[in-house]
Amino acid sequence: MTSGTGRTGDRLHFAVAVISLWLLISSPWVTMLRRVPGSAGWLDWSHVALGFLILLLGGVYAWTLARDGRWQLLFPLRSSQIGAVRSDFAGLLRGRIPASESGGLFGLVEGMLLAALILTGATGAAWYFAQGTDAALQWREHHQIAARGLIGLLAVHVVTVSLHLVEFVRD
Numbered sequence: 432m433t434s435g436t437g438r439t440g441d442r443l444h445f446a447v448a449v450i451s452l453w454l455l456i457s458s459p460w461v462t463m464l465r466r467v468p469g470s471a472g473w474l475d476w477s478h479v480a481l482g483f484l485i486l487l488l489g490g491v492y493a494w495t496l497a498r499d500g501r502w503q504l505l506f507p508l509r510s511s512q513i514g515a516v517r518s519d520f521a522g523l524l525r526g527r528i529p530a531s532e533s534g535g536l537f538g539l540v541e542g543m544l545l546a547a548l549i550l551t552g553a554t555g556a557a558w559y560f561a562q563g564t565d566a567a568l569q570w571r572e573h574h575q576i577a578a579r580g581l582i583g584l585l586a587v588h589v590v591t592v593s594l595h596l597v598e599f600v601r602d
Contacts, residue, residue: 443492443495444492447489447548460474461475463571465563483559486555490549519537520536537591540587540588544585550580551580554570
């Protein structure tokens, strides 16, 4: 979805992808529960710092993708746009690969992925600011649920991009 966003959008996409990958790979070793432990190491602190950074970059990237009315490609809310999503899904079931830049199913996947990224960052920030309270454990749980959704949508995104690469090579 980065075409049309220029070099800034491409750079933001790359930064968001690399930082997100690091956060996902490193997350099993983060030792925070109710608060950042006094013995927190570089992995814990890098997760916190990069989590705040990804929340900022994710917001800027979302604005870059959604400006000038392009948000409708990511979040098809009108009935005609929902029809395009249904049509793309039906075509996918028949072996046709939907267009990547016209909104539809793949645009919706990208919009949901972007929303999950921001939600994951926001719940992580809420967890951090609630540390030491009973609410911290609830925010931790919300953060983990959002992160699992992000992982699932990221997998779907990788598949959709791969389908387009296969289609591009065929042509």
